[in-house]
Amino acid sequence: MMTQTNPPATGQAAPSGDDENFTEATRIPLWDPEQDDVLVCRQVRQETHDVKTFVFSAREPRAFRFYPGQYMTFELPVEGMVTRSYTISGSAARPYRIEITVKRVPGGPGSNWLHDYMMPGKEVNVSGPFGEFTTDATGEEKLLFISAGSGITPMMSMTRTACDLSEPSDLCFVHAARTPADIIFRDELSLLAAQNPGLRIAFTCSTAAAHHSWTGYTGRFNIQMLSLMLPDFKDRKVFCCGPAPFMEGVRNMLRDTGFDMEKYYEESFDFGAETAGTFDEDPVAAPEISGQTFRVSFTKTGHVVECGPGMTVLSAAREAGILPMSSCQRGICGTCKSKLISGEVDMQHGGGIRQREIDQGKVLICCSTPLSDIEVEL
Structure with a gap:
C-alpha cells in the first residue's frame, strides 16, 4: 500500500527520456518503461538475518532514470505468477543498476521466493519505475526522515542520492527497529553521517536486552525521544514510511504537538496483501453512466x-467476495493487472500498464469501469 497524505513533495512529474532516448554523457540508451521489461540479477547481499538486497541491471546496458523513493513492480513465478512492488533502495545518482531490499515475510510468497531462488544471472520481468513519494534532500529545506523496519528503503534511496550528488543540507534520519541486529543499513548510514556533516542519524530499538553494547534509544518511539533527537522537529518537513500502526502512531504523535500536518508525507508498502489498502485521496474517478448496471463475470x-454506475471492476470483485492482488487503486503500481476476456471498460490508469499490454487485452481492474457486460480472468 502506498499512502501519500499530500501532493508529491517535489511537485514534479516522473522523469522521462529525451527525444533520442540517450544520455548525453555516455550515449548509453535509457531504460524505456514502455519497451524494456527484463532485469538480470547481478548480486545478492545479506543485510540482516531476514533482509537481502538484490542488485539488477538490464540485459544490455541501459541507464535508469528514477526519483529516489520510487518503486518497480516485479512479476514473480509464484503460484503461477504474482506481482509485487518493491522500493528502489539504491541511489538515483547511480543510473546503471536497480537495487531492491526485501525482508522475508513469514508466509509471504513474493519475499520468500526472492530470498530462496533469486541469484546472479536469473532474470525477472518488471515494470516501472512508479511513485510520487520523493524529495530533494540536497536543497536548503530542513528535513526529517522517520522509518521503521523495511520502510527504510525509500528513505535510504533519498539519502544515498543526496550524499552522491552533494552533502545533504540539513537532514535528520530516524529509524526504528526491533533490535540492534534488525537495523538495516546500520553501518552504511553511520558512515554516511560521518562523511556528511549535514546528515544526522538516530536509531531506536524496541528491545536491546541481548545486545549489551547497545547505547542507543530503547523502547517504543515516542515524542520524548524525538524531542531529544531533534528539538527543532516542528520546523522540518517530515517523510515517514513503515508499518501502518507505526505510521499511525507517528501521525498522532505529531498532531498532538501541534505540528503542521501539511508538511507531513507518508508511504507504506504492503503490496500483495490479501486485503489491499487505499490512498487517502479518492481513487481515479471513472465517468459515471447514469442508470446503467453491467454484469461482471470472473472466469x-x-x-x-x-456492477453499478461508476463502480470499478476491483470493487465488483470485492462485492463477490474475491480478494485480488491490488494496492494503489490509482492505476499506478500495476499489481491488479488482469486479462479482459470480453466486453469493454473505461480504464483511467496512472501509468501502471504498458500500451502493448493494453493491446493484449490486459487492464488494471482498480481503475477500470465497465462499459458493457464483461468477463475478467480472475
Missing part, C-alpha cells in the same frame, strides 16, 4: 456480480 472463480 476462474465462476462468480458473477452486478
Whole structure:
C-alpha cells in the first residue's frame, strides 16, 4: 500500500527520456518503461538475518532514470505468477543498476521466493519505475526522515542520492527497529553521517536486552525521544514510511504537538496483501453512466456480480467476495493487472500498464469501469 497524505513533495512529474532516448554523457540508451521489461540479477547481499538486497541491471546496458523513493513492480513465478512492488533502495545518482531490499515475510510468497531462488544471472520481468513519494534532500529545506523496519528503503534511496550528488543540507534520519541486529543499513548510514556533516542519524530499538553494547534509544518511539533527537522537529518537513500502526502512531504523535500536518508525507508498502489498502485521496474517478448496471463475470472463480454506475471492476470483485492482488487503486503500481476476456471498460490508469499490454487485452481492474457486460480472468 502506498499512502501519500499530500501532493508529491517535489511537485514534479516522473522523469522521462529525451527525444533520442540517450544520455548525453555516455550515449548509453535509457531504460524505456514502455519497451524494456527484463532485469538480470547481478548480486545478492545479506543485510540482516531476514533482509537481502538484490542488485539488477538490464540485459544490455541501459541507464535508469528514477526519483529516489520510487518503486518497480516485479512479476514473480509464484503460484503461477504474482506481482509485487518493491522500493528502489539504491541511489538515483547511480543510473546503471536497480537495487531492491526485501525482508522475508513469514508466509509471504513474493519475499520468500526472492530470498530462496533469486541469484546472479536469473532474470525477472518488471515494470516501472512508479511513485510520487520523493524529495530533494540536497536543497536548503530542513528535513526529517522517520522509518521503521523495511520502510527504510525509500528513505535510504533519498539519502544515498543526496550524499552522491552533494552533502545533504540539513537532514535528520530516524529509524526504528526491533533490535540492534534488525537495523538495516546500520553501518552504511553511520558512515554516511560521518562523511556528511549535514546528515544526522538516530536509531531506536524496541528491545536491546541481548545486545549489551547497545547505547542507543530503547523502547517504543515516542515524542520524548524525538524531542531529544531533534528539538527543532516542528520546523522540518517530515517523510515517514513503515508499518501502518507505526505510521499511525507517528501521525498522532505529531498532531498532538501541534505540528503542521501539511508538511507531513507518508508511504507504506504492503503490496500483495490479501486485503489491499487505499490512498487517502479518492481513487481515479471513472465517468459515471447514469442508470446503467453491467454484469461482471470472473472466469476462474465462476462468480458473477452486478456492477453499478461508476463502480470499478476491483470493487465488483470485492462485492463477490474475491480478494485480488491490488494496492494503489490509482492505476499506478500495476499489481491488479488482469486479462479482459470480453466486453469493454473505461480504464483511467496512472501509468501502471504498458500500451502493448493494453493491446493484449490486459487492464488494471482498480481503475477500470465497465462499459458493457464483461468477463475478467480472475
